Amino acid sequence: MIVFTEADPPQDGGYEHLDHISDMHRMAMEFARCGWEVVHIPKEYACADDLEAVFSGVTERAEPTRALWSGYVPSQAHYEAVYRHLQQKNIYLPNPPEAHQEIMELDRSLRCLGELTAESVVIERESATIKQAPTFEDVVARLGLPLFLKGAVFSQKDEGWGGCVATTLTELREKVERFPTRLSRGRVIARKLLPLKKNGETLGGFPIAREFRFFLWRGEILAYGFYWAFGDTAFITLSPEEEKQVLALVQEAARRFQAAYLKLDVGQTEDGAWWVIESGDPQFAGLSHIPMETLIERLTLSMREPPPVSIGFHHEKDGRT
Numbered sequence: 001m002i003v004f005t006e007a008d009p010p011q012d013g014g015y016e017h018l019d020h021i022s023d024m025h026r027m028a029m030e031f032a033r034c035g036w037e038v039v040h041i042p043k044e045y046a047c048a049d050d051l052e053a054v055f056s057g058v059t060e061r062a063e064p065t066r067a068l069w070s071g072y073v074p075s076q077a078h079y080e081a082v083y084r085h086l087q088q089k090n091i092y093l094p095n096p097p098e099a100h101q102e103i104m105e106l107d108r109s110l111r112c113l114g115e116l117t118a119e120s121v122v123i124e125r126e127s128a129t130i131k132q133a134p135t136f137e138d139v140v141a142r143l144g145l146p147l148f149l150k151g152a153v154f155s156q157k158d159e160g161w162g163g164c165v166a167t168t169l170t171e172l173r174e175k176v177e178r179f180p181t182r183l184s185r186g187r188v189i190a191r192k193l194l195p196l197k198k199n200g201e202t203l204g205g206f207p208i209a210r211e212f213r214f215f216l217w218r219g220e221i222l223a224y225g226f227y228w229a230f231g232d233t234a235f236i237t238l239s240p241e242e243e244k245q246v247l248a249l250v251q252e253a254a255r256r257f258q259a260a261y262l263k264l265d266v267g268q269t270e271d272g273a274w275w276v277i278e279s280g281d282p283q284f285a286g287l288s289h290i291p292m293e294t295l296i297e298r299l300t301l302s303m304r305e306p307p308p309v310s311i312g313f314h315h316e317k318d319g320r321t
């Protein structure tokens with residue numbers, strides 16, 4: 001199996017001579033330890049539409065070969081181009097382009113998640129393309145204020161809490177209009193504000209909620225961990241009863257997606273209920289407190305089975321609906 005990593009390539013003598021060893025480097029080393037072939041690839045902006053050159057060292061495989069990508073969130077077009085390029089070489093990333101898009105873009109994943117996540121309204125910014133765009137008044141009438149705002153792929157959490165929340169109708173209009181396309185891909189999603197349990201703030205002043213990140217392979221949980229960098233022990237530890245509830249939610253959510261390899265973030269509200277915060281493609285997700293060795297060892301065992309030859313291939317549903 002092959003892992004394509006966007007971690008900076010090693011200098012003479014390996015990673016230890018680099019100025020900075022990132023999580024992505026540590027993952028590449030762990031993949032290597034588990035027997036994976038590690039191939040360094042450039043970041044998207046450096047690919048210049050020339051995938052032939054990027055993958056020139058990767059030869060066509062005689063047998064269908066599984067692969068993973070470990071990098072930064074690509075544009076949908078880049079993901080698709082890389083997927084198709086590798087497919088021609090008989091090499092298969094776990095999530096075909098449509099399955100990848102369904103878990104990466106919130107307006108799509110909402111259709112699968114339904115009641116498992118905060119009630120939401122999609123606001124398309126190029127609203128000329130849709131027949132009945134909701135007005136900002138409609139959005140507020142339906143979801144109330146304050147509201148949580150997120151682009152199709154990212155929120156503005158790097159701007160702090162104020163970057164994510166609209167408290168008035170005017171603020172909603174302004175924030176939607178100014179939402180960077182890089183984060184929204186043209187769609188901003190207004191979401192009911194969930195009263196998540198909190199435990200202090202990040203250094204950037206963002207509230208630390210009781211959130212956990214899960215990585216799954218075909219509906220099986222590979223590993224999970226607390227989402228934020230720090231939190232009190234009691235806050236970041238699940239009781240056996242809580243763990244049962246969260247696992248049930250995560251498995252129900254996973255059942256609804258096509259993707260073989262899936263990331264889910266879940267959070268707990270003040271009343272003790274659990275909600276899906278977002279889905280994603282683990283190939284482009286940070287590990288948070290997920291134990292890396294466990295994750296990669298279990299992933300290696302799960303993926304070792306060769307991809308089905310009839311892989312033709314829309315998605316690997318594997319009998320699940």
Ligand SMILES: Nc1ncnc2c1ncn2[C@@H]1O[C@H](COP(=O)(O)OP(=O)(O)O)[C@@H](O)[C@H]1O
Nearest residue numbers: 118148150153154155157191192193194209278
């Ligand atoms: N509906 C919501 N209500 C309250 N807080 C939310 C809501 N959605 C997300 N958050 C908080 O904001 C953070 C960032 O939102 P998220 O949807 O995960 O965007 P990003 O893709 O930028 O991580 C979450 O980790 C959670 O703490």
Ligand SMILES: [Mg+2]
Nearest residue numbers: 155265277278
């Ligand atoms: Mg998130």
